[in-house]
Amino acid sequence: MSITSEEELRGLRAVGRIVGRALRELAKLVRPGITTGEIDVAAAGILLREGARSAPALVYGFPGAICISLNDEIVHGVPGARVIREGDLVKLDLTIERDGFMADAAITVCVPPVSDDARRLVRCTERAFRKALGVARAGRRVNEIGRAVEDEVRRSGFSVVKELCGHGIGRTIHEPPTVPNFFDAEMDQRLTEGLVITIEPLIAVGSGQEFTARDGWTVKTRDRSLAAHFEHTMVITRDAPILLTAA
Ligand code: MF3
Numbered sequence: 001m002s003i004t005s006e007e008e009l010r011g012l013r014a015v016g017r018i019v020g021r022a023l024r025e026l027a028k029l030v031r032p033g034i035t036t037g038e039i040d041v042a043a044a045g046i047l048l049r050e051g052a053r054s055a056p057a058l059v060y061g062f063p064g065a066i067c068i069s070l071n072d073e074i075v076h077g078v079p080g081a082r083v084i085r086e087g088d089l090v091k092l093d094l095t096i097e098r099d100g101f102m103a104d105a106a107i108t109v110c111v112p113p114v115s116d117d118a119r120r121l122v123r124c125t126e127r128a129f130r131k132a133l134g135v136a137r138a139g140r141r142v143n144e145i146g147r148a149v150e151d152e153v154r155r156s157g158f159s160v161v162k163e164l165c166g167h168g169i170g171r172t173i174h175e176p177p178t179v180p181n182f183f184d185a186e187m188d189q190r191l192t193e194g195l196v197i198t199i200e201p202l203i204a205v206g207s208g209q210e211f212t213a214r215d216g217w218t219v220k221t222r223d224r225s226l227a228a229h230f231e232h233t234m235v236i237t238r239d240a241p242i243l244l245t246a247a
């Protein structure tokens with residue numbers, strides 16, 4: 001959506017803040033021995049407390065309050081009996097709805113001790129996000145965001161998962177425009193003032209090829225290499241974007 005009133009900005013700020021704070025709270029639960037289902041129960045409790053709902057459940061019938069993806073799982077992991085272990089890379093991706101507004105953010109949490117590759121991958125993903133943020137302003141094109149991410153990822157020797165992109169958001173989860181993590185000359189839509197989008201680099205150690213697992217939800221790397229994800233929802237302005245999902 002594109003924001004046209006103070007009221008819309010207020011609604012989005014409110015839902016965004018809940019996402020940011022919830023992720024910070026949930027990240028503290030990530031430790032060896034906890035199941036992804038237990039983290040999901042905690043997420044559902046936070047949503048209830050905040051008068052919010054799981055947007056993936058609402059929009060797509062996703063079976064959970066939060067997407068939790070481990071190691072070679074890139075996104076859309078379904079919470080359940082899986083036990084988190086030392087060395088795991090845990091991606092928490094939370095999208096919620098309140099009062100008709102939606103916001104989406106994701107973090108990657110390392111469960112020590114993790115491999116050097118894992119740590120470098122997470123740092124690269126955060127760097128790629130910050131570089132992309134630097135070009136996200138009114139008048140720039142969505143593929144410039146893609147170029148910023150891709151440049152940073154190439155420099156580190158990792159790969160972008162090209163099938164998975166950022167997106168417009170606000171009234172539902174996935175709205176136009178698509179916000180790629182690579183340069184595509186044809187994706188030349190310009191960012192405009194008030195536009196609400198996510199920037200979400202999805203990066204793999206290996207080739208970046210992916211497939212959907214037999215559960216119909218979990219997207220994994222084909223070569224089983226580690227993947228990391230970092231995401232915020234923001235409002236485009238003539239200046240730096242307004243981060244809605246910062247805690
Ligand atoms: N949070 C995801 C995103 O960043 C959307 C998840 S919707 C699901 O785009 F239903 F696929 F889980």
Ligand code: CO
Nearest residue numbers: 093104105106
């Ligand atoms: Co997300």
Ligand code: CO
Nearest residue numbers: 104198200231
């Ligand atoms: Co998203």
